[in-house]
Amino acid sequence: MANQENDNKEYTGGKFQRSVLQVAEAQTLLKSYAKLLSVEEVPLTASNGRVLGNAIEAPHPFPAFDRSAMDGYAVIAADLTAADKNNMVWLEVVDVIPCGAVASRAVTQGTAARIMTGAQLPEGADTVIMLEATVSRTDEGIRYVGIGKPAAPGQHITPCGLELRTGDPVLPAGRIIGPGDIAVLAALGVPHVPVRRKPKVAVFATGSELLEVDEPLVPGRIRNSNSPMLEALIREAGGEPVMLGAIADDLELARSKVQMALESCDLVITTGGVSVGDYDIMGDLIRERSGDMLFNKIAMRPGSVTTAAVRGGTILLALSGNPGACFVGFQLFARPVIGLMQGAAQPDLPEWTAFLGTDYTRANTFTRYVRARLEIREGRLYAYPATVDESSVTVTIKDSDCLIIIPPDSGPFHEGDMVKVLKLPGELIG
Numbered sequence: 001m002a003n004q005e006n007d008n009k010e011y012t013g014g015k016f017q018r019s020v021l022q023v024a025e026a027q028t029l030l031k032s033y034a035k036l037l038s039v040e041e042v043p044l045t046a047s048n049g050r051v052l053g054n055a056i057e058a059p060h061p062f063p064a065f066d067r068s069a070m071d072g073y074a075v076i077a078a079d080l081t082a083a084d085k086n087n088m089v090w091l092e093v094v095d096v097i098p099c100g101a102v103a104s105r106a107v108t109q110g111t112a113a114r115i116m117t118g119a120q121l122p123e124g125a126d127t128v129i130m131l132e133a134t135v136s137r138t139d140e141g142i143r144y145v146g147i148g149k150p151a152a153p154g155q156h157i158t159p160c161g162l163e164l165r166t167g168d169p170v171l172p173a174g175r176i177i178g179p180g181d182i183a184v185l186a187a188l189g190v191p192h193v194p195v196r197r198k199p200k201v202a203v204f205a206t207g208s209e210l211l212e213v214d215e216p217l218v219p220g221r222i223r224n225s226n227s228p229m230l231e232a233l234i235r236e237a238g239g240e241p242v243m244l245g246a247i248a249d250d251l252e253l254a255r256s257k258v259q260m261a262l263e264s265c266d267l268v269i270t271t272g273g274v275s276v277g278d279y280d281i282m283g284d285l286i287r288e289r290s291g292d293m294l295f296n297k298i299a300m301r302p303g304s305v306t307t308a309a310v311r312g313g314t315i316l317l318a319l320s321g322n323p324g325a326c327f328v329g330f331q332l333f334a335r336p337v338i339g340l341m342q343g344a345a346q347p348d349l350p351e352w353t354a355f356l357g358t359d360y361t362r363a364n365t366f367t368r369y370v371r372a373r374l375e376i377r378e379g380r381l382y383a384y385p386a387t388v389d390e391s392s393v394t395v396t397i398k399d400s401d402c403l404i405i406i407p408p409d410s411g412p413f414h415e416g417d418m419v420k421v422l423k424l425p426g427e428l429i430g
Helices: 023-031 179-187 226-236 251-264 281-287 323-341 395-399
Strands: 039-043 072-075 089-097 111-115 127-130 134-139 142-147 169-171 192-196 200-206 240-247 267-271 293-295 307-311 314-319 351-356 367-377 380-385 402-406 418-423
Touching: 023 293, 023 307, 023 323, 072 089, 072 142, 169 179, 200 226, 200 251, 226 240, 226 267, 226 323, 240 251, 251 267, 251 281, 251 314, 267 323, 281 307, 281 314, 314 323, 323 367, 323 395, 351 402, 367 395, 367 418, 380 402
Parallel strands: 089 111, 200 240, 200 267, 267 314, 351 380
Antiparallel strands: 039 192, 072 111, 072 127, 089 142, 134 142, 293 307, 307 314, 351 418, 367 380, 367 402, 402 418
């Protein structure tokens, strides 16, 4: 799983010949091969986190009727013109309307209907008087309500179509569905939601040094941490991981496994074997058909050896075996592709601006993406670089909720300087 990263901008000899691309160039090139997947319908209750395949319009007004905004009495505003504290207007109560019921009769001049919050306004009524602003009495078995001040038409009424009219846009295609969206769709009577199919993403790691998670440590070998990390990242991005395990540094085995994955999945991700070592087989495998290669070196740290090819129309993305580089490479390249396959409106990580929480003085010949923790202090956003941010370091991944972008040859940054950050998915950790 180990990879080496070299600061040389180009390898010019032998099988390691590489030409460097800027990150944005590599992203644009890779995205151009992301194929939009088909639309399928899922139950509303299973749609959270999925990407909406088609725009949704309101099938009817919402609310679908004029409804009372509070408990009280539905009346005719003109009946209360003369009401004041010295002249109580008394109206006969002719109906009681619970929420979910429909009035049994219209409200006419001189009458009122007791109404509950959310109930449909009866015909004839044009305003609602809150219960606390009324008094009541019963005279010879007839119930009356007393009101001591005038009211304007429309008071305490939520009118039909206030939020949405028939045909109004509700949700655009490409939106990631959340709990609020589900509430709206339920209110509009949408039991099945059109979403893009989840991309099937094959994952395997290369390296004879790899142990499975449940295996005991032995000298010279390490546990395969990248595969379970990638599985979680793929799910987080909306994909469906297909885990193919780890394989030793065997070119024939890797070739057959890659071919199988390319034929059965929408995207293939490998980790390890893309550097310049004698046993870095993924680089060799991709170079076998150089015409399929998109890039094999990017002007970035960590993960400059990130490599991509397209075979049979399917993207093969080979990430570094170093955990930190693998994590960053996924966020910059795999995540946008998975999003675009689902038609996501915003497939890239959002770029924010923050104050640097502490000095950062490391020299960089390439753009560096520094794992960092965000913190809000006195209404200002601060980014704190990880104290150890080497490509091979694993533990600081768990403490990061953003990547600080350090431009090449930028010189030292000091506490309080403004920096650009890429916000990672999820809540702030700090």
